[in-house]
Amino acid sequence: MSIAFGPGVKFGSFNFAEMRRFAADTDNPMWLRIWFLAMADANQLGHAEYGSTELPEILNTTPATVRKAIREAKARELIRPESKSRCVVVSTLLRKTSQNGSTCTTHGIHPAARRIDLSTPF
Secondary structure (H helix, E strand, O other), X not given: OOOOOOOXXXXXXXXXXXXXXXXXXXXXXXXXXXXHHHHHHOOOOOEEEOOOOHHHHHHXXXXXXXXXXXXHHHHOOOOOOOXXXXXXXXXXXXXXXXXXXXXXXOOOEOHXXXXXXXXXXX
């Protein structure tokens, strides 16, 4: 499978397991841990969906801490503004994948209804 970021754009790849390991590292700030986890788990649309209590459980923290860290990651433009604890969204200009399908139940995106513009990072 060919993954393109655009004409003349250089890119690399990363190891999903290592991104999850970075997310588990409590020496990293929580906003960065959330970004690492979302980069590992995101689907073709950049959506990383989690169960209602899954993100705090994975990161071994409280829901309030997760919400605060998501706000911080948004402020740093690491994740898209529509991100929340049930679905963290990374820019598809940052990450391309063929994994995990192309829907998001949290944001109501289904194959027949995919009309959102993913061409801009934010």
